Amino acid sequence: MTCTKDILTLSVEIGDAMLRNGAEIYRVEDSLIHILESYDVENIDVYVLSNGIFASANEDKEDACSMVRHVPLGSVNLGKISALNQLTRDICNHDCSVSDAWTRLEQCKTLPTYHGLIAVLACGIGSACFCYLFGGGVLDAGIAFIIGLFEQQLLFVLQKHRVSKFLTNVFASMFVSVISIVCLLLGAPILYDKVIIGAIMPLVPGVVFTTSIRDFYNGDYLSGTIHLIDALLSALCIAVGVFLTITGFRYLGGGINL
């Protein structure tokens, strides 16, 4: 028989990984409770916030155990969430012993992501498509594609140097607006607003916003608020980037009609 501490560590570790990769609070809480129950742990209490996990188990027994974990807000990785979800299901169907679960958890954590080049290409294509959807022409979409390619590389560089999320958004949206305005000034007949809109789409916090709504829906108001503020601040940073660029160009350029 495994002791409570091992099981609790395993489940909190799984919850930690889920939360880190952007799962909503309800899913994490639910998974933790189900995992603990399926290993016959009693008297479970689990409280999850968007950046912390508190769990205790077997309160009234000899080997009572509780754990507190701090989890920083991370970037969303849907592949890992899905893999961890599958792991939880298998544990609940009693297909997975504690030691197997540890190895599978390690596999989930190191799940290969897409190659950097594919991400760069995806960012370009995505920007181009959104530029087109929001009313840009084919030429606008082409420019947005090229901007998207460089944008993702810029994001990688900023990520590598651990620039804060806010500055990343400001820099990236400034970069996008500068390039589109420069293209316009070089004489390309583009609708620069559509290009900018297409190219800021990869920065727009749609995922965080949706997570926040789902947290609110499930009654996790505190975590919902944390995510909502995160989303609003990101949107604000994007806005600041565009604002700085356009006003900057107006001061510099005198007669440019932006």
Next chain:
Amino acid sequence: MTFIIQFIVAMIATISFAILFSAPKQELLFCGLSGAIGWLFYFIIVGAGLSPVFGSLIGTLILTLFSRTMAVIRRCPATMFLLTGIFPLVPGAGIYYTVYALINEENQAFSSNGLQTLEIALAITFGIIFGFAVPQGLFHKLGQLLHPAEP
């Protein structure tokens, strides 16, 4: 014809963004479908002259229901299809035009654009909430029809 082009472009856009959020390869196509369906409804409603706020509401509602159905069929969290599919409906353009009006000191345009961006965000919120208000039992039944082997 326009609808088909819009559908395909929205689908490619969603798939690209799904890659940025590391969605698993075997689900990419379905992520794309959910984004395209949400956008198509939005596009039709806005094209019919109704407000973008209403379009976002219906688009998100359909998208949420579709994600939940796909979650049962593909046996993955609904979040996967919902998060990626929401992208075309997020008011990125609204943010831009609000800032643009602010720069030009057009207070009226600023407030109307800002308000509309907020309204769209609220519409998305309610679309998701209504979509999740449909009882899970219905989706369970669908799952039992599709995967009869399981208890």
